[in-house]
Amino acid sequence: MGELFRRLAAFAPLEEYRYVGLGSVWFADFSLYHKSLGIADMVSIERATGSKARFEANRPFNIQMKFKPTTQALPELDWNKRSIVWLDYDGVLSVDVLLDARLVGSSCRSGSIIAISVNAGRADEVTAFEDDRNGPTALERFKVTFGRERVADKIADDDLLGKRFAKLSRSMILSEIEEAVARRNGQGGPKCFFNPIVSFSYKDDAPMTTIVGVLYDEPERENFERCHFGELDFLKDGNELVDIEVPKLTIKEIRYLETQLPLAAGHDLQIEGDIPQREANSFVKLYRYLPNFATLEV
Template sequence: MTASYQLIDYSVRPAKFAERKMLSEMLGRLKVFGSLETYRYIGFGSIWFSDCVLFHRALGIEHMVSIERELEHEARFEFNNPYRGIELRMGESTDVLPGLDWNQRSIVWLDYDDPLSPAILDDVRTVATRASPGTAFIVSVQSHKLFDNQDPDEQPIHIDDRAKFQQFFGDARTPPEMEPVDLRGWTLSSTSRRIIRLEIEEGLRQVNAARGQGQRLQFRHIAAFEYADGAKMTTIAGVFTDEGQNGLFEGAGFRELAFFREGDEALRINVPMLTPREMRHLDRSLPCPNDAEIDRGPIPQRETNHYAQLYRYLPNFASYEL
């Protein structure tokens, strides 16, 4: 498998960029649980370390752990490490995550390039059974197609029905009702998030069996995203709280975020196709609570609506003439 950083710098993909900015805004509200400077970030930095740089600059996080599995490229990761505060851990996430100290509140973003798999769900379970209250947990997976690749000597099998899903993921992780439509198109994004959410809940049931009343943990869902810079991707984001932190969660203002999603719904990040001049024109009408009142000129309504929804999070584009 080709490492994703050898294909493209994800920091310059507009939908991914917007997702990062929205997540950063969400994570800034974790300060009700404790100083953001005391948080630790855990993620997959790649040679670009885009998330580490963003969260260090925007949130002031100083302790970061970047997990990288391409052992043969360790020297290149070390060379591109932008900050002393980033601790590089080489190895598979399945091996690295259990060995971390989970007593510290953390921001964990498991940002996979691959579709959902049993190994990914093992990582999700690891975090769910170890995370401290106040820890934010974000999981991103590719949601174009699912593949059974457990036999390295055979071509991966496209999982397009419940029987194939059950064969790969096992009985315990297979929903009792699953139709072929749940495994294709954007519906697969919803299915992937649902399976991740169930894995988190199962991990919490395991943890809460040993906790007393008032100490039981829950996962408070905050946001979900879908986008396609290339392949379809989906993300689920939330925070672990104990029963005594419900007031802190409600006081943090997560519900006031424009992208807050509590149920199965996700925000589809549709990047508008606009010229820099068109963006500047729309900016003069924003923010505006009613899209119909925006002076859009000759700009299509669809692109106007997408821009009004995302303009605060999109990258700034510069243009020049030769």
């Protein structure tokens, strides 16, 4: 994500951007983007008002806190500043998530990034159906929750589970942002675009999926093109979906593989011993972005 955000310098210096996120008690993303990108204007939205004292005690730097639901906090922000908005929800797709997507799509200034993450395990309506099999099917409940105008006729029950639910979630979020942009264009002014850049799937306690895109006005199309997102190594193959699988390797195995990286053109990775090919391939794709850590033996 940080590599994507860095490319926004084609629009304006990153120090002039604001970062809006859902910090949690660790504020890991805030610390990273403040230190690596120089962003000082940061807003964290937290709905767990009962833990306000704990969040304040753990808040690094001068982060502005909003202790209220996103549906209330986002409309209160001043959207005249270019923004990096990463709404990293713990839960699955909901009507509130779509309302937030529409709000940021309607409000963000040209040159902003919008990223939205949701749990992609299963729709809540599947659990509700399993608890009450005498009632409506999971799909019928899903259509009632979101409205039939948001749910395509071709959607089936299997689309509410696993990877298919992840794809459906991303599609519905994107549709909501695109609808907001269409309404925005109907109000006059420069024509606005939302260009999806990449989607991620990964596992963080639960299966998660993220959609990321850039919103820009027609006069700044050249700035968008100068971002050269396609040159990022995880996007060079034109992959719209990047499936992040953290390799399971020992420190010794990692050090051995690192001696060959980056691979020269036309060269293949050499593997010794019992290093699994699948894990080695995953490492080659992700090694620049894996966290550094040390193992202590006592």
